Amino acid sequence: MIYGEMAGQHNESPVLEVRNLAVDYGRLRVLEGVFLELKDRDFLGIIGPNGGGKTTLLKAVLGLLPITRGEVYVYGKTPHANRHLVGYVPQQSEFDSLFPVTVAEVVLTGCLPPGLQPFHRYSREDRERADHLMEQMGIYELRRRQIGTLSGGEFQKMLLARALAVSPRMLILDEPTASVDVNARNQIYYLLKKLNQQITIILVTHDLMAIASHVRSMACLNRKMHYHGEPELNEAVIGELYGCPVDLIAHGIPHRTLREHGNGED
């Protein structure tokens, strides 16, 4: 694959390229004709209604589901071939919080070697690395706690630490602030901003405030890609995306304001 070989050599080539992607669940088409291109250390925010295919797009990029049509390249190779370069923070709702596992054990699974090594034990470096990441996320004191005792924010930080234990070059987050209080949310965005100096970030969120103030580029997804570019939300895009008026964030520099939309304005 000539494209793949070239992509590895040039810094300017896209780290993620999605071309004309379509994904079906049975007879239902979830994604259609999606194009996406990401440069190194980009910070992409993906918004869209529930069932709009946001998580499906992430899973296609992670190589977790079969794609119907189109191509996905992660660092110039198939998602499967380069998945070790990607850290993933799934939606919190996907987890069984009663599972008998501690915070430290979850973070350590990010250090698990690929394949299946018989009688594998985590090395001292693995443990130090996990400790360091938990400290960085501010959850070190919780390391021996069973995960069901964590708050929403603490849970997300644990998942973030696990994703970072992989040493990823690209971080993919699925609604990391969905059940998180304002304080923890700000901490998570602050951490992401810092991480973004080194790694590329893709963030799926319903949090339009985050789109307005944290991301560098934005994609609006509802089965099709309705917009991809600068993080400028305008009524036309939002209207098409959600099919109804929503609270919009208008960009004013240096301040941001929320503009109310009455129902009559439709």
Added chain:
Amino acid sequence: MLEALLEYQFMQNAFWASLMASVMCGLVGVMVMEKKMLMLSGGIAHTAYGGIGMGYYLGFEPIWGAFFFAVPAALVIGRIRRDSAARSDILIGLFWSIGMALGIMFVAFTPGYPPDITSYLFGNILAVLRQDLLFTFYLMLFVVFAIASFFNYWKAYLFDEQFASIRGVRVLILENLLYLLIALTVVVLIKVVGIILVLALLTAPPFIAAALTDDLFKRMGLAILLGFIFCCGGLWFSYNHNLSSGAVIVLLAGLASLLLAAGKTIFNQLYRNMAE
């Protein structure tokens, strides 16, 4: 019972069978509970009945028939679950009833007197033979080895299969291995408590263990211990009162679980009242 245990070969066999069955159902039961595959395990057990019937009909040891039905059934159910959007409870229901129906047909076609199949339906731990023990021992060894050697991987797989798969862990192998382990455990449990009662020994020990510890490893150990207590206790009681061992074992396990659930509710209520 102690004299009987020392004196009679069949009591010694029952003791060792209890121990090995407890090890298997403790280890596999905890995983089954975390993966929410209990009904699937019940389905595999009942599918195995087809194999038992076939054994009678064709004249080979029925437990081998159970083995050759349970293992492919488990792998096929796994395969269909993975590849299609078919609802797994429907799939399990189909296997469950078709397996039973096949067993009944085979038994009906068997010439001569109809064989006594109740020992397979309700189990008879006192009927365990020397060669059964050897067979069980090898299966247990396999289960213990499969779980112990990939323990970190199992933990990651049970907690978050998707993340493990992105990590490059061979999730598919683990998944098929888990189905295989379930099938092997079910076959062994059929001897001890019987097809109809398999679910009790896969449920009760992990359920009680889950209430007592939040550590996967300890939970498995505790489930093994509990399973062993239930099996031995049930064996002792049934021997003294001349009752069906399988039924007594299950009633003991079930009673303990219900007591625990009730105790937990009362304790929580008291705790809340105290706090107020």
